[in-house]
Amino acid sequence: MMPADNHSVFGSVIFILIGNPGTQESHIWLATPFCLMYVAALLGNSLLLYIIATERSLHEPMYLFLSMLAAADLLLSTTTVPKMLAVFWFGAGEISFAACLTQIFFISVSLFSESGILVAMAFDRYVAICNPLRYTTLLTKPVIGKIGLAVLTRSVGVFFPYIFLVTRLKFCRNNLLPHIYCLEWAVARLACDDITPNFWYGVAVAILTFGVDAAVIAVSYVMILQAIFRLPFKGSRLKALHTCSSHLCVILTFYMSTIFSHFAHQYAHIIPGFILSLLANSHMLFPPMLNPIIYGVNTNKILKAVIKLFYGWGSKCFLPS
Numbered sequence: 001m002m003p004a005d006n007h008s009v010f011g012s013v014i015f016i017l018i019g020n021p022g023t024q025e026s027h028i029w030l031a032t033p034f035c036l037m038y039v040a041a042l043l044g045n046s047l048l049l050y051i052i053a054t055e056r057s058l059h060e061p062m063y064l065f066l067s068m069l070a071a072a073d074l075l076l077s078t079t080t081v082p083k084m085l086a087v088f089w090f091g092a093g094e095i096s097f098a099a100c101l102t103q104i105f106f107i108s109v110s111l112f113s114e115s116g117i118l119v120a121m122a123f124d125r126y127v128a129i130c131n132p133l134r135y136t137t138l139l140t141k142p143v144i145g146k147i148g149l150a151v152l153t154r155s156v157g158v159f160f161p162y163i164f165l166v167t168r169l170k171f172c173r174n175n176l177l178p179h180i181y182c183l184e185w186a187v188a189r190l191a192c193d194d195i196t197p198n199f200w201y202g203v204a205v206a207i208l209t210f211g212v213d214a215a216v217i218a219v220s221y222v223m224i225l226q227a228i229f230r231l232p233f234k235g236s237r238l239k240a241l242h243t244c245s246s247h248l249c250v251i252l253t254f255y256m257s258t259i260f261s262h263f264a265h266q267y268a269h270i271i272p273g274f275i276l277s278l279l280a281n282s283h284m285l286f287p288p289m290l291n292p293i294i295y296g297v298n299t300n301k302i303l304k305a306v307i308k309l310f311y312g313w314g315s316k317c318f319l320p321s
Helices: 024-054 061-090 098-129 132-138 141-155 160-167 182-190 198-230 234-266 273-280 282-300 300-318
Strands: 014-017 094-096
Touching: 014 098, 024 061, 024 132, 024 273, 024 282, 061 098, 061 282, 094 098, 094 160, 098 132, 098 141, 098 160, 098 182, 098 198, 098 234, 098 282, 132 182, 141 182, 160 198, 182 198, 198 234, 234 273, 273 282, 273 300
Parallel strands: none
Antiparallel strands: 014 094
């Protein structure tokens, strides 16, 4: 237990990450798939960023937005998974208040950014299909840069009120966090003070970010599908649908994993330990791992660039010295 006068001043509070309830005995086994998924996410997103940066034919709006998504995925997975593995393998669950708040900050910024980037990618597909003649004039590189900056500004801005709400709290209860990374609501629950403002701010942020973004994406795709089915030729319709398929898969992966994670935390008492850990951390692991695969398999330009890259590396390796 922590002393009654222990306030949440940076460095004065230490939390202990103990993992999800009922999963402690399987930590060593959980570490292996988590580590493999993290390595896949690192390699996939790093390769995607490298290819988009070096291949001039990929300097188009869709791929520039994709590079932003890959950067957000790298930030999200790197913020969470190394600490998860430290808890699993070494029982290194201690984390200071400052480090915990920093982790929450980067998790929040990454997730809010991903949601905003998915909206930008939906707008990109809308313009490409519904107004193709204005595509290159509307989505210029300066405009894309401003969109990216707006997404990042929103993601950072919504978190700052939360810093004030958490730093005002007094922590005097158990300092054990039943998770393998810091969650804003889990930290707030350990406080002795009234956390009603924290709760309602969290609800408002969820509605005004994920809720509004999901609604905008849904409206965009209703309009996109209407435009596609008005096309006169079946081949044109299929080609237009194919250009949206990767983005739709990424959207479903992001929002479904977020929903699974939420319900896993809500019903942790009835979900088996191993399944609980996978579901509770699905939004940290599955989108970063799957997004590069989805775009690599479904997008011909990226697939050709990957093959060209590896063919070039292979040729250099086997050339006689």
